Amino acid sequence: xxxxxxxxxxxxxxxxAPVELKCNYSYSGSPxxxxxxxxxxxxxxxxxxxxxxxxxxxxxxxxNKGETSFHLKKPFAQEEDSAMYYCALxxxxxxxxxxxxxxxxxx
Amino acid sequence: xxxxxxTPKFQVLKTGQSMTLQCAQDMNHExxxxxxxxxxxxxxxxxxxVGAGITDQGEVPNGYNVSRSTTEDFPLRLxxxxxxxxxxxxxxxxxxxxxxxxxxxxxxxxx
Numbered sequence: 001x002x003x004x005x006x007x008x009x010x011x012x013x014x015x016x017a018p019v020e021l022k023c024n025y026s027y028s029g030s031p032x033x034x035x036x037x038x039x040x041x042x043x044x045x046x047x048x049x050x051x052x053x054x055x056x057x058x059x060x061x062x063x064n065k066g067e068t069s070f071h072l073k074k075p076f077a078q079e080e081d082s083a084m085y086y087c088a089l090x091x092x093x094x095x096x097x098x099x100x101x102x103x104x105x106x107x
Numbered sequence: 108x109x110x111x112x113x114t115p116k117f118q119v120l121k122t123g124q125s126m127t128l129q130c131a132q133d134m135n136h137e138x139x140x141x142x143x144x145x146x147x148x149x150x151x152x153x154x155x156x157v158g159a160g161i162t163d164q165g166e167v168p169n170g171y172n173v174s175r176s177t178t179e180d181f182p183l184r185l186x187x188x189x190x191x192x193x194x195x196x197x198x199x200x201x202x203x204x205x206x207x208x209x210x211x212x213x214x215x216x217x218x
Contacts, residue, residue, distance in 0.1 A: 009147065032205045043209040044150075044197065051204075086149060090205050094140060094165060099149035 002027045004089050004099035014106050021072040021101050023061075023087030031089045033070040035038050035061055036097075038084040057081070066072070077105045081089075108208055109133050113198050113210035120188040120217045128183040128213050130198030136208075138201035139181040140165070141173065143194040144212075150197065188217045 003026040017080045025031060029075060035047040048056045050063040050070060061072045087098040089096055112128045132139065140155040152165030158174040170192060172184040185192060198210040 006149075034206065038209075042205075043211045044199075045209070046206050049204075049206060088207075094152050094155050095199075095201070095205070095207055096152075097142075097150040099147065 001092065002089055002091060002096050004087050004096055004098035006069060006087055006101050008101045009060065009099070010104065012104045012106060015079055016076050019072075019074045019077045019081070019105075021085050021087075023070045023072065023098060025058045025068050025070065025087070025089050027068075027091055028050075031091050033061075033063055034088045034090075035046065035059070035070075035072050035093075036086045036088060038086070038100075040083070042085065060066045072077070077103075079105050079107055081105050111198055111200055111208050111210040112149070113196075113213050115213060116211065117214050118216070119148065120215065122189060122217060124188050125182065126185055126188070128185075128196055128198075128215075130181045130183065130210055131179050132181075132198075132200040133179065133209070134200060134202070135178060136165035136202060137212065139175070140199045140201070140207070141171070141181070141183045142197045142199065143167065143192075144197060145194050153196075180203045185215075190217045 005024045033050040036044045037047045039042045059074045084100045086100045111132045137158045141153040142150040151167045154173040156162045198212045200208040
């Protein structure tokens with residue numbers, strides 16, 4: 001069965017500090033992994049996907065198949081990064097989401 | 108190109124009432140899904156559809172029905188509302204590269 005685990009419900013960091021949002025997954029095949037972001041009372045929107053290997057709003061994420069992880073990182077947090085972040089996985093099946101991590105960036 | 112639209116934005120129901128949450132997309136996506144979002148629970152899949160005429164159950168389907176008569180529309184029906192169905196409901200359609208496009212959500216309260 002496929003599963004996504006985000007171990008932190010809440011992560012608070014100071015502005016300018018590095019950020020790492022953890023995501024671990026369980027899947028027997030080759031997964032497609034995504035990070036979605038939800039700003040306050042807005043719809044979820046795609047932040048980035050592992051296959052594109054791009055940086056969006058300064059965030060990057062590397063797929064580590066050995067550790068089955070897809071952690072989201074940013075070197076310097078900004079106040080506008082405060083939001084809910086969801087890691088998600090699909091393997092040609094319905095997308096499965098983690099329970100989310102709320103990032104709070106403190107000025 | 109409106110993307111994914113949902114109506115209504117807000118709804119209050121009494122226990123036992125029924126209603127339909129509307130969802131439409133104009134991107135010609137075959138794959139559509141309904142999720143509910145609850146604090147601490149993340150997004151849970153209710154039902155999904157891989158194309159017109161085909162639907163399947165997700166993780167939490169009880170109390171909900173769906174149909175998919177056209178590619179564009181994917182309504183979610185609450186048969187007999189219960190307080191446990193108080194939630195925010197998101198509809199999504201899936202693009203060719205598995206990325207999901209979400210609607211703005213419907214905030215439902217059942218009293």
